[in-house]
Amino acid sequence: MKIILFGPPGAGKGTQAKKIETKYNIPQLSTGEMFRAAIKNQTSLGVKVKTIMDEGRLVPDDIVVDLVAEALKMPEYAGGYILDGFPRTVPQAEAFDSLLSKNGTSLDAFLMLKVSEAELVNRILSRGEGRSDDNPEKVKVRLDVYNKETAPVLEYYEKKGLVSYIDGFGTVDEIFSRIETALGKS
Numbered sequence: 001m002k003i004i005l006f007g008p009p010g011a012g013k014g015t016q017a018k019k020i021e022t023k024y025n026i027p028q029l030s031t032g033e034m035f036r037a038a039i040k041n042q043t044s045l046g047v048k049v050k051t052i053m054d055e056g057r058l059v060p061d062d063i064v065v066d067l068v069a070e071a072l073k074m075p076e077y078a079g080g081y082i083l084d085g086f087p088r089t090v091p092q093a094e095a096f097d098s099l100l101s102k103n104g105t106s107l108d109a110f111l112m113l114k115v116s117e118a119e120l121v122n123r124i125l126s127r128g129e130g131r132s133d134d135n136p137e138k139v140k141v142r143l144d145v146y147n148k149e150t151a152p153v154l155e156y157y158e159k160k161g162l163v164s165y166i167d168g169f170g171t172v173d174e175i176f177s178r179i180e181t182a183l184g185k186s
């Protein structure tokens, strides 16, 4: 199964992706986590993206698309995957589509985690993961970037009729059971 887990920053994508990973035995691919690891390990990619990430802006599409295309060649993703944090712009969605069709495959589900903006800010500021982009000023930038650059990705998949909306308000388990219902249908 190939799944895109979509939603604004703080919607709980990472938490839910890990639960899907365990229950359905398909690996999560988080571009944000890959960038954080690159920064921690001071790789050339890490050096390139550090300032951009710290400021809450988006890494350029070509860098992200190359990273994902390379990662998806790994055998662990051959049986499916959950994308968390990708695609985040319409050009990334288009590039991902060409990659899928080149490989003769297609997406099974696009899950949109819906959470109100006030709740997002609360969650991010209280999650205490020590992320350098989890502070009030950067959260505002990230939400603005989401609304301007990432939200159109939802319309892109809407047009393909692939979107399942998940109420992202409630406990982790309540939200996960809504995801299970949606995946049961797709």
Ligand code: AMP
Residues within 6 Å of the ligand: 009, 031, 032, 033, 035, 052, 053, 054, 056, 057, 058, 059, 060, 064, 084, 085, 086, 087, 088, 089, 092, 133, 142
């Ligand atoms: P996340 O962990 O998904 O919140 O991502 C953290 C940060 O990594 C974002 O604010 C961006 O700077 C960068 N990033 C992650 N995924 C992408 C992507 N698909 N496109 C551009 N930038 C990304």
